[in-house]
Amino acid sequence: MIKLLSVAIVAALFLESHQRVPGPEDPLYPKGPEEPEEPEMCCTNWFDRDNPSGTGDWELLKDLRKEYPGQICKYPAYVEAVTTDTMTSAISTGDTFYIFTPTQGLVCRNKDQSEGMCSD
Ligand SMILES: [Ca+2]
Incomplete structure (x- = not known):
């Protein structure tokens, strides 16, 4: 088995060495490292996957990505949140947020609230 494998590798190397050298116009011409992807301006819809009843x-980003595949920006720059009932800015609700970051999303824990319940 080892002998057969060795033969196959030698044959492949031999064939490779006898191929013509591709020029820059040739589709086989080795390309340099691809340009880094430009960050696009991206604005999503509002998402609401959880209720504060528990x-x-x-509203973690990883969970939102699972529930709304392809609908969330690849590299979020910031997160904005409003209440589902009156579209009040989350910051204006007076709620204390456990997580509020573009890399993780938003988490409001009921136990951190003086009223005992987060806004949705
Ligand atoms: Ca919610």
Whole structure:
């Protein structure tokens, strides 16, 4: 088995060495490293995957990406949140947020609230 494998490798190397050298116009011409992807301006819809009736309002980015595949910017620059009922800015609700970052999303825990319940 080892002998057969060795033969196959030698044959492949031999064939490779006898191929013509591709020029820059040739589709086989080795390309340099691809340009880094330019960050696009991207604005999503509003998402609401959880209600604060349990332990709080858990709107984690990883969960939102699973529930809304392809609908969330690849590299979020910031996160904005409003309440589902009156579209009040989350910051204006007076809620204390456990997580509020563009890399993780938003988590409001009921136990951190003086009223005992997060806004949705
Ligand atoms: Ca929610």
